[in-house]
Amino acid sequence: DAGVIQSPRHEVTEMGQEVTLRCKPISGHNSLFWYRQTMMRGLELLIYFNNNVPIDDSGMPEDRFSAKMPNASFSTLKIQPSEPRDSAVYFCATGLEGNQPQHFGDGTRLSIL
Amino acid sequence: AQKITQTQPGMFVQEKEAVTLDCTYDTSDPSYGLFWYKQPSSGEMIFLIYQGSYDQQNATEGRYSLNFQKARKSANLVISASQLGDSAMYFCAMRRAGDSWGKLQFGAGTQVVVTP
Numbered sequence: 001d002a003g004v005i006q007s008p009r010h011e012v013t014e015m016g017q018e019v020t021l022r023c024k025p026i027s028g029h030n031s032l033f034w035y036r037q038t039m040m041r042g043l044e045l046l047i048y049f050n051n052n053v054p055i056d057d058s059g060m061p062e063d064r065f066s067a068k069m070p071n072a073s074f075s076t077l078k079i080q081p082s083e084p085r086d087s088a089v090y091f092c093a094t095g096l097e098g099n100q101p102q103h104f105g106d107g108t109r110l111s112i113l
Numbered sequence: 114a115q116k117i118t119q120t121q122p123g124m125f126v127q128e129k130e131a132v133t134l135d136c137t138y139d140t141s142d143p144s145y146g147l148f149w150y151k152q153p154s155s156g157e158m159i160f161l162i163y164q165g166s167y168d169q170q171n172a173t174e175g176r177y178s179l180n181f182q183k184a185r186k187s188a189n190l191v192i193s194a195s196q197l198g199d200s201a202m203y204f205c206a207m208r209r210a211g212d213s214w215g216k217l218q219f220g221a222g223t224q225v226v227v228t229p
Contacts, residue, residue, distance in 0.1 A: 033216065043204070045216040056215055091158060098214050099146040099165055104158035 002026070004105035006092050012111045018080040021108045023092030024073060033102060034067055034077050035091040043091075049075065050097060082112045117205050119220035126195050126227055133180070134190040134223045136205030144210035147188040148217065149179070153201040161203075164188055192225075200227045 005024040013019055025032050033048040047057040049069045057067070064083070069075040079086055089109050093102040116139040126132040138147065149161040164172045164179045172179040180189040192199055202224050206217040 042221055043217075043219040048215055055213065059216075089156060093158070093217075099144075099208060099210070100214075101148055101160045101163050102217055103160060104150075106157045109156070 004092055004094050004103055006090075006105035006108050008108060009106060010109045010111075012113065013082060014113050015083055016081045017112075018078065019082045019086075019110060019112075021077040021090050021092075021110070023075045023077075023094075023105060025075070025092075025094035026103060027073075029094035029096060029103075030072070031095050031097055031102075032069060032075050033093040033095075034075070035093060035104075037089045037091060037107070038087075046077070084112045086110065087112050117207055117218055117220035119205055119223050121223045122221070123224040123226070126199075126225060128195055128197060128227055128229050130195055131191060131193045132195055132199075132225060134192070134203050134205075134225070135187070136189055136220060137185070137187045138205075138207050139186060140207065140209055140211075142209045142211040146208045146214075147179070147181070148206045148208065149177070149188075149190045150204045150206060151199075151201045152204065152222070153198075158204075162190065195227045197227050197229065200225060 007022045030051050034046040037043045046059045047067045052069045067077045089107045091104050091107045093104045095102040118137045145166045147164045151159045162172050162174045162177045164181045171181050176193045178191045202222045204222045205220040
């Protein structure tokens with residue numbers, strides 16, 4: 001079975017540009033999570049969805065960040081406009097509802113110049 | 114506040130030796146799960162092992178075992194017979210029923226280096 005698929009793997013862009021990160025969950029998984037990892041703050045949850053519905057977006061840093069899950073097979077995390085402090089590795093993870101492990105994609109390494 | 118503490122920022126272990134990575138947690142929720150993930154230098158997050166708060170037995174998965182001491186609120190990971198490929202960052206994480214089984218809360222991680 002394919003795991004969680006994230007694209008792009010790497011993104012380098014200039015400050016002010018719009019950035020869109022994509023995630024395809026494992027088929028059958030109904031929970032999807034977006035995390036950000038930095039040296040300073042470690043792994044932080046940004047937002048998560050159950051059955052395509054956003055449940056908790058309290059970790060989204062500010063209005064520049066938005067996430068959507070239009071269907072069970074796809075989610076996006078958008079940053080507009082991007083800033084250098086957004087540079088981080090962004091992970092998408094999916095799983096089943098309840099006390100089940102989350103399975104992570106390979107991450108997107110984002111650099112904002 | 115719920116919290117995961119990993120007190121060992123880094124450790125060296127010799128190949129074929131066992132290593133124990135410490136993890137303590139703080140929660141008042143009676144229903145929770147504890148997870149360990151491995152992050153090699155290539156960056157991916159790999160799920161290793163899980164322990165539920167109501168599980169009577171310690172979890173085991175191949176060379177990985179979890180030393181779960183509920184009263185002490187600790188969930189230490191034991192890696193037996195270390196291999197060079199075990200060199201990685203290891204994260205302990207918790208998920209709680211009180212969070213509607215939502216987010217994973219992660220510790221700061223322990224960097225393990227396995228030497229020949």
